[in-house]
Amino acid sequence: MKQFKFPEGFLWGGATAANQMEGGFYEGNKGLNIADVLPGGKERLSILQSPGFNFEIDRDKYSYPNHEGIDFYHRYKEDIALFAEMGFKVFRMSIAWTRIFPNGNELTANEEGLAFYDRVFDELHKYGIEPVVTISHYEMPVNLVKEFGGWRNREVVTFFERYVNAIFNRYKNKVKYWMTFNEINSGLIMPIMGLGFSIQKEEDKYQPTFQAFHHQFVASSIAVKACHEMIPDAQIGCMILYAPVYSYDSNPKNVMYALQEERFFNYFCADVQLRGEYPAFINRFFKEHNIEIEMQDGDLELIKEGTVDYIGFSYYMSRTEIKDKSDLENSQGNLIGGVKNPFLKASDWGWEIDPEGLRISLNQLYDRYQVPLFVVENGLGAYDKVEEDGSINDHYRIDYLREHIKAMAESIEDGVNLMGYTSWGCIDLVSASSGEFSKRYGFIYVDKQDDRSGTLERKKKKSFFWYKDVIASNGEKL
Numbered sequence: 001m002k003q004f005k006f007p008e009g010f011l012w013g014g015a016t017a018a019n020q021m022e023g024g025f026y027e028g029n030k031g032l033n034i035a036d037v038l039p040g041g042k043e044r045l046s047i048l049q050s051p052g053f054n055f056e057i058d059r060d061k062y063s064y065p066n067h068e069g070i071d072f073y074h075r076y077k078e079d080i081a082l083f084a085e086m087g088f089k090v091f092r093m094s095i096a097w098t099r100i101f102p103n104g105n106e107l108t109a110n111e112e113g114l115a116f117y118d119r120v121f122d123e124l125h126k127y128g129i130e131p132v133v134t135i136s137h138y139e140m141p142v143n144l145v146k147e148f149g150g151w152r153n154r155e156v157v158t159f160f161e162r163y164v165n166a167i168f169n170r171y172k173n174k175v176k177y178w179m180t181f182n183e184i185n186s187g188l189i190m191p192i193m194g195l196g197f198s199i200q201k202e203e204d205k206y207q208p209t210f211q212a213f214h215h216q217f218v219a220s221s222i223a224v225k226a227c228h229e230m231i232p233d234a235q236i237g238c239m240i241l242y243a244p245v246y247s248y249d250s251n252p253k254n255v256m257y258a259l260q261e262e263r264f265f266n267y268f269c270a271d272v273q274l275r276g277e278y279p280a281f282i283n284r285f286f287k288e289h290n291i292e293i294e295m296q297d298g299d300l301e302l303i304k305e306g307t308v309d310y311i312g313f314s315y316y317m318s319r320t321e322i323k324d325k326s327d328l329e330n331s332q333g334n335l336i337g338g339v340k341n342p343f344l345k346a347s348d349w350g351w352e353i354d355p356e357g358l359r360i361s362l363n364q365l366y367d368r369y370q371v372p373l374f375v376v377e378n379g380l381g382a383y384d385k386v387e388e389d390g391s392i393n394d395h396y397r398i399d400y401l402r403e404h405i406k407a408m409a410e411s412i413e414d415g416v417n418l419m420g421y422t423s424w425g426c427i428d429l430v431s432a433s434s435g436e437f438s439k440r441y442g443f444i445y446v447d448k449q450d451d452r453s454g455t456l457e458r459k460k461k462k463s464f465f466w467y468k469d470v471i472a473s474n475g476e477k478l
Ligand code: BG6
Pocket: 017, 020, 182, 183, 241, 314, 377, 381, 424, 430, 431, 432, 433, 434, 439
């Protein structure tokens, strides 16, 4: 059997986001963020995909699972002890912007929020676990959405700058791995979560979307420069949603179509954040759609100077495209579309399972950018069953992760510089796209159900013990 090798110091761990796990909704002066106003259940997806969302809470109609999350806010010690037991080297988490600046536009940071993350980072360091921190993970203050129009408003850049300065200054000795915007390119399909506004029914979506992106690129560069100045021994990356795009067949027209989709979705943001300039292909798109980006003097220089140090990316699935989809069945995965790939099986949520696609992604990204890569999300959302004896035999998750880890090892042999791997939802949490608890990713089961019942008790799944061995053997024992 082939022996897989990972470099010394490979960063094994797990990934989460504040809004999907913390709870503590009313505590520590936290303000309302976007995830707080998104209902749970099937309605969430249709809200995310339709225009005209009002960012209001309507308790008569909906429930809001993110308000309680899995109560990490109170149980972080217990959870971090479990991560340490698995041998995590790193833990990816996000800081909730609204714990630090509850409305986003205050002049001074909220001490209670800052103190909470001090406690979390200290607890991680107690076990030698390095935090990997996403600065903004679908958690923009709702006040900035309602009063300012989200990222389409230039003023938000100033508020974001205040926020990053506050957290860099406070945590400069505690956090050495940062990422700016989670899955920044997801704003192309879900502006509500990524860009902080909902397209209005009558408006053309492209102009505000790309204006908002420009502001995020400027904000990202400001954050990168500040990080390099304030924490010279830290690294700061971008974070993109990556799904390699395959042509359904070898018809050159379909191959070109797949390439265009690939560049538009996978590379547009990464090109700006890595190469420091807008890619040539987007100019044609801007021209054809009459998009004119308003820029201030110095923006392009700033973007050039503030390029990121590494690429963090999520990988769940590939995507298969064909120009004329009419005779083919659509694929459901992760809101990015495409048609069903006849060679792949899918998860219960329709996300196609494609470990080889991870090797392809790693090679494509490394060929294009030549900077270190970090797989900061990957995993299988599945229904788990607690047996009568309390055990949870999630062998399907182990199979999924094993094949993806092998694909990473192959890519390392291919010559890719891969820093680490944090599998998504290392502890069960609220699903981002569907607001469900039943879509579980964790090594650790949390007793919380879609109807909001449950004790929140934590249980180790079979995959917990498996991942512990993977880390202890540095990927040799799969
Ligand atoms: C990524 C997000 O899109 O995928 C996470 O960064 C999200 O926030 C994860 O939870 C899995 O998606 P979902 O919808 O199954 O939770």
